[in-house]
Amino acid sequence: MPSAPLSRRSLIKAAALAGGTAAFGLPQALWPATAEAYSVSSKLDWWYQARFGMFIHFGSYSHLGKGEWAFSEGWTKSAWQTQVTQGFNPVSFNATQIADLAKNAGMKYIVITAKHHEGFGMWDSNVPSFTDVTGTKLYNLHDYIGFQRDLLGELKAACDARGIKFCLYYSILDWNHPSQTIDSHFSTMSSMTARTNYINDMKAQLTELMNAYNPALLWFDGDWCGNPSTPTLTDWWTQADGQSLYDWLTRTWPNVIVNERVKRDHGMGDYAVAEFGFPSEPMDRQWEYCATMNNAWGYNKDKETLYKSTQYFIQEMVTCVSRDGNYLLNIGPDGGFNADGTADDGHVTQGSLNILNGLASWMATYSDSVHGTSGSPFATEPSWGRITKKSGKLFAHVFTWPTNGTLQIPAVYNTINRVYLMNNPSVSLNYSVTGGQINVQVPATAPNANDSVVCVEVTGMPAVLAGGVYTFVCAQSGKALDNANTTAEGNQCVQWTLNSGPTQQWRVTDLGHGYYKLVSVQSGKALDNNNSTSDASTVVQRTDNSSWQRQQQWAIASLGNGGYQLVNRASGKALDNANTAQEGNPVIQYTKNTGPTQRWTATKVG
Known part of the structure; x- marks a missing residue:
């Protein structure tokens, strides 16, 4: 994920999405609708219902503690391999702990980096071209550093045991591969023959991953070079390549979900990705927002003091879901050393633990207002918070609790059966419907400082008007x-x-x-x-x-x-x-x- 200077395409996209799109507290903001209400395919149904997932950036870059883009900051391939990757020792990566944290936080799927831009494989890959600079060792966890545990397999098993969907991230560009050299944060191919061979070998690695781990979703990245009609050595990955990759994957494994970054910004893949802020208006397809906790994807020790609050992430997640997006929140397990100087990499950082446990505390009461919901039925966002819905329920997520004892929720056509606080569902709240508002009498004090949720139980799917x-x-x-x-x-x-x-x-x-x-x-x-x-x-x-x-x-x-x-x-x-x-x-x-x-x-x- 780009945490270093953005690519040309990323800069354009970031500029297009800038200006208020990530500022989720705007009162009464008009939220324009899509051209048509989109349908959700059966393949995507589990993902759309999930609404919330965990992203994990973990690789040999974690040992250095300077983020996943550090390789691009003046390192040669040889120096990176011998001074960073060789020291990587992920003995403290605990798949059971991570899966438990995700499950408790309400995360229904986990996406972990199988290979990031640095090119280091986090599994025992046998594709022969992915070697170190000497050409004598395969550049992966098992062969290059002799680490015998199968971390991806451990996490897959832990996810399966907890009903969490296991998913994999894969970078299309590869700074380490013999076919490529770093060029302005993308890569340059050595020849067109090398390009063809690399794409074939990339598919061979993807075949290994699909056969070994059967991921429910493939999350691609590293695709952002230009899109000439004919590939060049600098702009070597085109829309046609992305479409070919998608077609091959879905033909071979029909149930795998693939994100748009087989070649971004061309409407490809099964859903869109927003990384630099929420889209400025609803998309004409499903979408996902990926976020960091502290402005770092891979572990960066210089950013360990920059974690945002649990409240921030609860409200950002709810805002994302209220706009009909999925929310993918990242952790970056750390790199470190034991007292004797031996490497000890892979702990979940304390800042991440604090946020995940805070999310778990909130989700224990309010998960029904997130999982299986869809976007707000209203064209404006209330000044007090956000709204989600599912059949039979309208959820008012109240960020700013009313001081006059009355919460005004926009009216729906549906018959209202009862209204209650989600933290106290056995007690119905008094309400009246006047002036286009559901006027709910609420306690003087907010039940939850981060997001209190009032549930309006109705007949049918909440809407302003029935079709x-x-x-x-x-x-x-x-x-x-x-x-x-x-x-x-x-x-x-x-x-x-x-x-x-x-x-x-x-x-x-x-x-x-x-x-x-x-x-x-x-x-x-x-x-x-x-x-x-x-x-x-x-x-x-x-x-x-x-x-x-x-x-x-x-x-x-x-x-x-x-x-x-x-x-x-x-x-x-x-x-x-x-x-x-x-x-x-x-x-x-x-x-x-x-x-x-x-x-x-x-x-x-x-």
Whole structure:
């Protein structure tokens, strides 16, 4: 993982994701929705339900204690092998302890580095080209340093015994391999023949790993060079190579999950990876955020004083899940020495222990609000915290406890069965539903200083509106949203005396995160803001087309008593009747104000 200066592609990606995306405390932040609500394949189902995993960066770089990128900081291959790797002695790596820590912390899968950029194999690999500089020893845990234990096998067994999915990280680039030399934090191939041979040998190593450990997921990295149409010695790993690797893996092992970094930023693999901050908006596919505890992936003794608080990680994890992402939190077992000067590598650091035990304490009560949940059903994030959901339950994660004794949760259409604190589920809380809010009477003191969770038990999957066919009637005029009885493309939508006919019937589809698409039953065309951000511009109907997807997405929020406000994703402006009762007047978009011109009563008619 890049903890040294970022690659060209990483810098671009980091810049694109910078600015508030990782600052999860923003109040009432609009969280735009995807073009369509994505489905989860059967292969990905366990991973999507898991929501939380452990990342482990451990290799010979851990012995040096300068991070996993230290090799790139002026070391020659020979010096690195003889002065760092030869001293590596992971006798204190305790797979049972690590698996117990992960299980107690609510982590459902573990990803450990089988081979990082340094090229050192953490298993007994027999692929002959992966040697030291002398060419006489295979560069791996067993052959190069004579370590006899199978650390990956130990962790695999410990994971299996605890119901944790075992997964492996593998770096595509390899600073040690004879085919490559380090170049600006990527690598340069010695020749195109060497490139071809290396890719074949990489697949041979992956075959070893798949056959020996049967990982549920392969987490690739080291793929970030440029993407020329024809590979070069510097940009030697292309999109075509990534697709070929993915196709080979999934053809040979159909159930293995593969992350996007077979070649990042091209929509490849089974899910996307966010490393430099949460995505600025929901993705059109499943995604995962990977995070460090102390700004270090591999053990870095200079960063052992930089651990963030348990509260930080609880709230960051919850924010990630509320935005429908998985959260992968890293530990870097240490490097060290015994009193007699012998190497003693592999302890879980005290800072990591503190955070994992803190997570375990919180998860013991609140895990149901994380595991098996999906993103918030609302288009805004409440100022007091975050929201997750699963069928039958809406979870309010309260970071800032209300001082007036009332917690206001945005309303859902579902029947509410009861409301309670997750730390005290046998006692129901009093509540009322008014003004588009579920007003819950809560104790004066927060039950948990990190994140207190209020559970609203409902019938069905929580949503602002149920899918179906609706009429929308404006509170100001009493007239209905109407497609003007035409199938014409780009025709203005109007208000008309309510008759509940097909011109006034709109099929509502939930796109997730409180966003919906409205399609006229009469025309089959979608309600569209006509690609305008101007106040008072007319709302039209257009063919559902991905190039207009934002124009056809509407954030729907309850205002209470059956009234709703519809806000267009592209413009941020609300559906408005132009403050007139005139029959046939065009419906417009206007700056949000929650007045009667923007209040629409939604009645389900089908």
